[in-house]
Amino acid sequence: MSLAAAPGRDGNGRKGAGTSPAGFYNAAVDLIDRNLAAGRAAKTVFIDEAGSYSYGDLAERADRFVNVLHTLGVAPGERLVLALLDTIDFPTCFLGAIKAGVVPIPANTLLQPADFAHMLADSGARALVVSEALLPKLVEAADIAKWDGLVVVSGAEGQGRPLLAPLMAEADKTALAAQTRPDDVCFWLYSSGSTGRPKGTVHRQSSLIETARLFGQGVLEIGEGDLVYSAAKLFFAYGLGNALTFPMAVGASAVLVSGRPTPDMVADVLRRARPTLFCGVPTLYAALVASPALPGRGEHALRLCTSAGEALPAEVGRAWTELTGVEIVDGIGSTEMLHIFVSNRPGAVRYGVTGRPVPGYRVRLVDETRREVATGEIGEMEVSGPTAAAHYWNNPEKTHATFLGEWVKTGDKFRQDEAGDYIHCGRADDMLKVSGIWVSPMEVESALIGHPAVQEAAVIGVADAAGLVKPKAFVVLKPGTSADAALIVALQDHVKSRLAPHNYPRWIEFVDDLPKTATGKIQRHVLRSREAAHPRGDAEK
Known part of the structure; x- marks a missing residue:
């Protein structure tokens, strides 16, 4: 050079x-x-x-x-x-x-x-x-x-x-x-x-401009007249594309805000700056939906929103669209792939699914032997595309485990439905096996969030006194909601009414907040570590 x-x-x-x-x-x-x-x-x-x-x-x-x-x-x-x-x-x-x-x-x-x-x-x-x-x-x-x-x-x-x-x-x-x-x-x-x-x-x-071409223009249809506001910061791969690469690739503009994106602050930016594209993460959308500060229909200039980082709960997406009149295009990306490679499409959003491959990327679901699984079965997603990272710095073991020829392991479990859409089931190391059947923490969390009292939820596996793994939920309630034993039963019944019986959380703990990374991902491993320090002494009744 x-x-x-x-x-x-x-x-x-x-x-x-x-x-x-x-x-x-x-x-x-x-x-x-x-x-x-x-x-x-x-x-x-x-x-x-x-x-x-x-x-x-x-x-x-x-x-x-x-x-x-x-x-x-x-x-x-x-x-x-x-x-x-x-x-x-x-x-x-x-x-x-x-x-x-x-x-x-x-x-x-x-x-x-x-x-x-x-x-x-x-x-x-x-x-x-x-x-x-x-x-x-x-x-x-x-x-x-x-x-x-x-x-x-x-x-x-x-x-x-x-x-x-x-x-x-x-x-x-x-x-x-x-x-x-x-x-x-x-x-x-x-x-x-x-x-x-x-x-x-x-x-x-070459990777920056490729993400702009494939997702920014190919899916979001960003144009010169757009003004982007990304609550996800520029240090995050998702935010870097949203607020720098995508607008600059087409001559658009972006709003930069240095502070943390609280619901009040985000709502103020949406009203005052009037962006046309807003890019957030599921936990922020959930907080905004629960906030009285959220701009309603006619109080903003948004034409489209995006979400990534974790799967967007269907109830949150539906509530957002009902309140604002704007769709959230949910998708999944990774630091290794630089931006989103599977996504919903504007005008054809299905809340509760992650969507289909972004043009230019290929994905497949594989089992532990890297054989492709059948439609409807859960497998780990691998992705191939032009924005894959070269390698991890100074970490050959992780490089060889993640970058497999043309394929990159994502560490995420998915299943594909009959319509061809991919549904995110959780990180590979977050999945639970209960009564010999796979349980997706994200599906249980999404069911819990569908209850009107719940703002956020995280689910992990916990062993009972008999050593059997069962789901435990950590729940953040909406403001003004009281936590009591009756609500625990109501939430368990709510999950049972939406999912197969083995999915319901045997234990529910109400918390003020959930541990998250700076990019908004729930740190379930932190919850697992806390739980391991205080093993349960009760068996399931």
């Missing part, structure tokens, strides 16, 4: 094609320059809490950051951790690093110092750009990891460390691009860690 005239804008800012005749391809150059070539330099690309920024502004900011990296001595191929909140500095640094041939690694901003320390040490990062509010945690993380790389602070106070804004102001406003190729390393994402230590997932230059 070398630095040469950009495949798109050259060192003098002139416009050109996204891929050079020699076969070079740089994802950042493509995403920015396709908009300049289309005459969108003055069009808004991002709106954050400080203001709005045009495609021309972003092009200049990215070039300035390329030159900042040169000044700091960060070379092509070296890693750069981005611990940044959702502001204009995220796309600036992410795209600027890619243009420079440096490998950006967006970090989950809700991690604790020990987790950041793992990421800094595991990645061997040369430098870090961190939002001022996150600096204390990253300083502690660097101490834990004994990491002594370069630190640049996005904000007004860096505690003696260089600040991003002055560095950018002093840098030249045009820059050359690294001569990368489509299969070269572009960026990494660390997995969400829902079942263990996060793994560095290595993505190629």
